[in-house]
Amino acid sequence: MVFSSTTFLLAFLPLVGILYFICPRKLRNALLLVFSLLFYGWGEPKYILIMLFSTVFDYCNGLAIGHFRAVGKPKGAKAVLVVSVVGNLSILGFFKYTDFAITNLNGLLGTAIPALGLLLPIGISFYTFQTMSYTIDVYRGLVPPQRNIIDFSAYVTLFPQLIAGPIVQYKTVADDLENRNRESLAGASAGMQRFVIGLPCERSSPASRHCSNSAVSRRWGWPSPWHCSIWWPWSWGA
Helix, strand or coil: CCCCCHHHHHHHHHHHHHHHHHCCHHHHHHHHHHHHHHHHHCCCHHHHHHHHHHHHHHHHHHHHHHHHHHCCCHHHHHHHHHHHHHHHHHHHHHHHHHHHHHHHHHHHHCCCCCCCCCCCCCCHHHHHHHHHHHHHHHHCCCCCCCCCHHHHHHHHHCHHHHCCCCCCCHHHHHHHHHCCCCCCHHHHHHHHHHHHHHHHHHHCCHHHHHHHHHHHHHHHCCCCCCCCCCCCHHHHCC
16 A cells, blocks of 8 residues: 555545544554554565564563663673664565575576575565664663553554654654653644645655655755655654
8 A cells, every 4th residue: 555545545544543533542552553554464465474573573672671671681681682683684684685695696606596586575674673773772771661562563563654764763752652642633734734745745756856855844944855754743642
């Protein structure tokens, strides 16, 4: 599913918006998680498993780092952090560079190793670095480990930025994940204005996007360059 499709604009987006505001606050992260997984799996459901693995992997790593920090074992916390970083980068590198490496190896050595034909899962770079930023924040003591896996999964999978970015550091949204008490119709209205302005960028060429970005930056007083993206401020409690 893409942001400019009629399915998203006329069905998915209005439905999520309505359900979000009528849903009890304590269930809103669960609601966003369910719809984010639906959004991501709309085209290729099998890739959900990779994202869910990364989510559970770093959720457990965060808990382990928090445990070792609490009992005064910094070496144990560092070891878990290394596991997180190496594990995440290995998964990302496998999907992004395995076939590239095989092709170049065949060219250099004259071998005929068959490529694996791997398809790059959509958004894997975004959610990989997001989950990794979480374990780094926990290791540095910037945030406590998130013990609610639903809240953490909502952070990883939130659909407005899942496939197009930007990468969101956990420390910047940790409070909003647990305290959804700042939503307002004014905030939703401002978000929809940004959505409407940014939507044409989804269907435009790179050159016109640059011009649009500059114009939008001047209109809203944002620093340049401003990247076109779909904003959902009330989903973070803005």
